[in-house]
Amino acid sequence: MPVEWQPVRQSRTHELVLQSIEEQVFAGKLRAGDRLPPERELAPVFGVSRSALREALRVLETIGVLVAQPGRGPDAGARIVRNPDDALGRLLRLHFALGSYSLHDVLEARVALERSSFAAAARQAAPADLDEAAELLARMTRPGVPPEEFNELDTRFHVQIAHSSGNALTSTLTAAVRESVRPLILRALEAAEDWAATAAALNAQHTELLALVRAGRGEEAADLVEVHIRGFHGTLIDETHPTDTTDTTDPADTSDTSDTAADDGRAGGR
């Protein structure tokens, strides 16, 4: 097998700036809460124009490690933050819409993540966090809840359990993965033949899930949440846009993890 060199594609000053800032983060010299110098000062430090610097900052903002506020005062300027949720959500949402993942992929990922979340929650969740989940469940159980609100509360319930497990990463991943199929789920809820019965059935499982978690019966909770997720996803129709066979992963782009994003096996709907 030949070596297959990849074009390196350097240049792009804003990437160099980005790399430089990232190194500061990895080295621990830039930490959450720190403020960056004003753009007009920072640009000449890097020896680049303000535009190039701004594009680097925009990337960091997209990743959720930076926020910027105009104006004056202690809250103004660019600050390092830790807000991965929105970034991750947007990323998965867009890629799901583009057909990078099939609905089946999402189902399996949800099962894996939430099994872990519920088991961990049963082990070590703080009662206060579970109370919050209970309140979401209560609001979800009210008669006449419209699908849209139910969907919102349902999402928050699952994420809340993940959050209560104390694991910020699975919590974030759960939220993002769930978010990426939110429109599909909403449409499925709205299309339910007997909406009240559907909601009641789902809430019965929710109630039992919460009870199992509270009782510390993690294995049973994990099993039930798997049933819960699989049962519901089964009612969804995979409307993933069928992938064209053209290779959309750009060989000229940096793909250091080699070709893990191949396009086989997911010849979606139709």
Next chain:
Amino acid sequence: MPVEWQPVRQSRTHELVLQSIEEQVFAGKLRAGDRLPPERELAPVFGVSRSALREALRVLETIGVLVAQPGRGPDAGARIVRNPDDALGRLLRLHFALGSYSLHDVLEARVALERSSFAAAARQAAPADLDEAAELLARMTRPGVPPEEFNELDTRFHVQIAHSSGNALTSTLTAAVRESVRPLILRALEAAEDWAATAAALNAQHTELLALVRAGRGEEAADLVEVHIRGFHGTLIDETHPTDTTDTTDPADTSDTSDTAADDGRAGGR
């Protein structure tokens, strides 16, 4: 409890442009492989300056749904692609460095994802994919492999199994999560007392894992990979930078999933 309104912070024309493009994606009007008009044409279409448009495009590029190439010809210009791996990897890497997640969080997430991957791979992996994993394993088993190369091959082995399971999402997540702790793992490998013995022990598990997958014994493979991961992570020292207690999640930022990114429970090492 008061309602606690969040500042909406609209404006920012490049976000409006971004939103507009995203809608095209969600509506299926922009698909992988499509080319965008040149920046100089597109900017006036949106009624914004080229800089603002470019910042929107930069965001899309960060997410891995767009690549741009200068020059002229059929490959030039901005194209919609599906390349989530790099984006996800960078995101988790940076956030791990910032302490958004603890090492324990990563451990649990890896266990959850890889249990699922190995079980699914045992169920339905294509032999060719497993052959590739076997080749990685062979290269990993060679005597005298330096830690750095071992780390690289180890990562690719795990990701390859995830890939062979046919699930693009868990594969991507596995790669990204693994990537975020790569430096830590590398340092742990280099610090091993008896490097040859360590490598041999890990490879013994790798070999058995692959055998179990090939034999279709998914449950056993899942159990073993959990042991494998937990055993190795146990040797790592969590050097996550201790989180300062200041609230780094910006309340002025869009956080539609409410407060799932709170900062409790992960007062990291030391």
Next chain:
DNA sequence: ACATGAGATGTGGTCGGACCACACAAGGGC
């Protein structure tokens, strides 16, 4: 002394225009 308000200041956000490097396309010279 204190409150108040108008102006100064500094921040990110935007804009328009210009130029650069590069890769291909087109056409002329051999």
Next chain:
DNA sequence: GCCCTTGTGTGGTCCGACCACATCTCATGT
């Protein structure tokens, strides 16, 4: 027909200016 030069279009960069907004400063009035 082939090769080389020139033209053209792309993203990438730079510069300078202005805008909106929040704060700070400080003179003014009570």
